[in-house]
Amino acid sequence: MAIAAHTGIGTLPILYFGTEEQKQKYIPKLITGEWAGAYGLTEPNAGSDALSSKTTAKLSEDGKHYILNGQKCWITNGGFAQVYTVFAKVDGDKFTGFIVERGTEGFTNGPEEQKMGIKGSSTVQLYFQDAKVPVENVLGEIGKGHKIAFNILNIGRLKLCAAALGGAKMAFETSVQYAKTREQFKQPIANFGAIKHKIAEMAIRIFAAESALYRTAKWIDEWEKKLLEEGKPFNESLLGAAEEYAIECAMLKVYGSELLDFVADEGVQIHGGNGFSAEYNISRAYRDSRINRIYEGTNEINRLLTLDMTLKRAMQGRLNLMGPAMEVQKELMSIPDFGEDDETPFTAERKLIANFKKAILMVSGLRYKN
Numbered sequence: 001m002a003i004a005a006h007t008g009i010g011t012l013p014i015l016y017f018g019t020e021e022q023k024q025k026y027i028p029k030l031i032t033g034e035w036a037g038a039y040g041l042t043e044p045n046a047g048s049d050a051l052s053s054k055t056t057a058k059l060s061e062d063g064k065h066y067i068l069n070g071q072k073c074w075i076t077n078g079g080f081a082q083v084y085t086v087f088a089k090v091d092g093d094k095f096t097g098f099i100v101e102r103g104t105e106g107f108t109n110g111p112e113e114q115k116m117g118i119k120g121s122s123t124v125q126l127y128f129q130d131a132k133v134p135v136e137n138v139l140g141e142i143g144k145g146h147k148i149a150f151n152i153l154n155i156g157r158l159k160l161c162a163a164a165l166g167g168a169k170m171a172f173e174t175s176v177q178y179a180k181t182r183e184q185f186k187q188p189i190a191n192f193g194a195i196k197h198k199i200a201e202m203a204i205r206i207f208a209a210e211s212a213l214y215r216t217a218k219w220i221d222e223w224e225k226k227l228l229e230e231g232k233p234f235n236e237s238l239l240g241a242a243e244e245y246a247i248e249c250a251m252l253k254v255y256g257s258e259l260l261d262f263v264a265d266e267g268v269q270i271h272g273g274n275g276f277s278a279e280y281n282i283s284r285a286y287r288d289s290r291i292n293r294i295y296e297g298t299n300e301i302n303r304l305l306t307l308d309m310t311l312k313r314a315m316q317g318r319l320n321l322m323g324p325a326m327e328v329q330k331e332l333m334s335i336p337d338f339g340e341d342d343e344t345p346f347t348a349e350r351k352l353i354a355n356f357k358k359a360i361l362m363v364s365g366l367r368y369k370n
């Protein structure tokens with residue numbers, strides 16, 4: 001958690017949106033780990049609806065500082081970071097990013113939250129009481145903070161899936177090991193069909209997540225390369241590539257976090273009573289996994305985003321959704337074509353996927369029309 005937040009939301013906003021001076025000042029120390037980074041977006045009354053934030057920034061009379069007032073909550077690494085990317089509204093309405101250093105006058109943090117899991121991760125509130133942030137610490141453009149906030153989350157979602165996948169593999173291995181050594185009815189419990197089924201389901205979902213993750217990562221790499229070749233600078237190329245695959249990133253976030261919850265839950269079940277004991281690692285995996293469905297945009301929000309972004313692209317003509325959706329409707333009205341028997345590998349699977357796609361097209365076509 002500490003490393004993921006530091007290298008991701010704690011460092012990337014400055015790397016991608018910072019001026020040359022800001023990068024020179026902060027990035028070398030963040031990269032070596034001399035300084036730790038954190039990211040303050042969420043507020044007590046602005047969670048999923050992050051843009052409804054109440055933290056304000058007002059230019060000082062001498063024009064040298066922005067004076068920040070407000071509060072942030074649930075800030076990972078907040079208890080020990082030196083550098084924070086914080087969002088506040090200039091003059092109460094222009095949502096803007098700021099780089100805030102520990103030690104800034106008027107800026108403090110609260111005590112560590114008592115959490116259900118990820119207890120090794122620092123999570124605190126941040127307080128701004130007439131905090132004096134130098135004008136040169138404005139990150140990106142005034143009023144364009146949403147660009148930073150949302151673009152950074154695309155990459156965060158892909159990374160969350162990777163982290164969840166790693167956790168799922170650990171929980172999986174621990175559970176398989178346990179199933180092979182724990183004996184009941186004079187044999188290892190791994191011999192029982194019910195346990196084999198759990199292990200198989202875990203392995204299938206891990207494989208699916210890993211495949212989807214690497215496939216998307218490859219697409220992002222290729223798109224980034226294309227943008228670089230077109231002459232786009234480094235930051236715009238990576239951000240543009242992550243934006244191009246923002247839908248996939250949202251889906252991976254949902255799938256990865258639910259995969260980890262599933263594996264941790266079944267892992268506890270395989271461990272029986274021991275799975276409920278704090279002495280066994282699997283009980284920690286169960287508690288630690290739960291947060292992944294909540295941060296980096298809750299899974300409800302990411303599900304909504306998946307659909308909304310798809311429909312938006314269709315409206316913009318970037319995605320031909322309407323044509324295939326009409327085809328499906330036409331197909332449903334006509335006599336079905338049962339097709340020839342096809343003996344090639346994966347025929348049944350290919351047919352299933354094609355039909356899933358048709359069902360989705362049908363439903364989105366209806367929403368699109370309305």
Ligand SMILES: Cc1cc2nc3c(=O)[nH]c(=O)nc-3n(C[C@H](O)[C@H](O)[C@H](O)COP(=O)(O)OP(=O)(O)OC[C@H]3O[C@@H](n4cnc5c(N)ncnc54)[C@H](O)[C@@H]3O)c2cc1C
Binds near residue numbers: 073123297298
């Ligand atoms: C351990 C931890 C670490 C965190 N680290 C950071 C950090 O480093 N920096 C940071 O800025 N934030 C951080 N967060 C905050 C996190 O991103 C938010 O908790 C998250 O975005 C959800 O906001 P919320 O808690 O206010 O829930 P709410 O937004 O109040 O949501 C409550 C419920 O309502 C649902 N909901 C809300 N809106 C809709 C909608 N339109 N449609 C359907 N359902 C909806 C949600 O999905 C959820 O189930 C962290 C949180 C935790 C717990």
